[in-house]
Amino acid sequence: MSGEGGGPQAxxxxxxxxxxxxxxxxxxxxxxxxxxxxxxxxxxxxxxLDLPEPDETGTSFVANAELKAMQAADLSGLPALADDSGLCVEALGGEPGIFSARWAGPGKDFGVAMQAVEDRLAALHPAPPRDAHFICALALAWPDGHVEWFEGRVDGTLVWPPRGANGFGYDAMFLPLGGSETFGEMDPEAKHAMSHRADAFAQLVAAVF
Incomplete structure (x- = not known):
């Protein structure tokens, strides 16, 4: 999905x-x-560029990505690309979702965030399915206020304990469908070939380059 207002192409x-x-x-x-x-x-x-981090007040990944891209383009006078992404766990009603970074606390400790996800799943009885997906929204903004957006997704399941020291965020507990390695165990090139960010980025490339 892409474009101003979700149009079919940029x-x-x-x-x-x-x-x-x-x-x-x-x-x-x-x-x-x-x-x-x-x-x-x-x-x-x-x-x-020493640009400030805006408050992410949007209610969707796309809204937050647009907010960040538009502020950066406005302050820098350059085109700006922003990403808003997160982990959505089906059994938790889609949480942490747009609050994925906030679950890591002020210290941005994703060990804490992954433990919080696991604790919430462990508290559910009977034990729920561990299906989850990552979403990535990319917004590309120009200083005149024009914005294009693209949204990518990758599905998988959650493992515990976390595995691998590559990647970042929740990568070490996310096993993509059909895979044998978590995003935290994969080489970066392998993750780039299939991730939610790569999906959104492929849409962006097809539209704007």
């Missing part, structure tokens, strides 16, 4: 040059840089 193409990655999350910035590498884009992060 209207505006992205020219080569500088692009702000509107994130202060080093893991996300690293992944997005790798995905942008082939396209003649010069990524610069919001942290590099």
């Amino acid at each position: 209207i505006r193409k992205l020219a080569p040059g500088r692009l702000v990655i509107a994130s202060h999350n080093p893991g996300k910035v690293r992944e997005i840089r790798a995905l942008l590498a082939p396209y003649g884009i010069e990524p610069v992060s919001a942290a590099d």
Whole structure:
């Protein structure tokens, strides 16, 4: 799904040059840089430009991604790409969802966040299915206020204890459907080939490059 108002395809193409990655999350910035590498884009992060982190007041992944991208584009005078993503656990009614980062607390400790997910699942009787999915919304904004958005998804199940030290966030407890390694165990290239972020990014590339 993409475009202003969810239209079928983007209207505006992205020219080569500088692009702000509107994130202060080093893991996300690293992944997005790798995905942008082939396209003649010069990524610069919001942290590099000392841009503030906006309050994520949206009620959906797309709304939060748009909010972050629009603020970064407005403050920098450059096109900006923002990501809002999270883990949605079916048995928890889709939680933590848009609050995935907040579950990690002020210290952004995702060990704490993963334990919170596991504790909530363990409190349910009978033991529920452990189905989950990651969502990634990408919003691309220009300084004049034009925005395009794209949403990707990957389905899987949750494992415990967490496995692997690669990736970030909830990756170490997420086993993609049909896989034998968690996102935390996979090489970054393998994750890039199938992740929710890669899904959204493929849509963006097809539309705007």
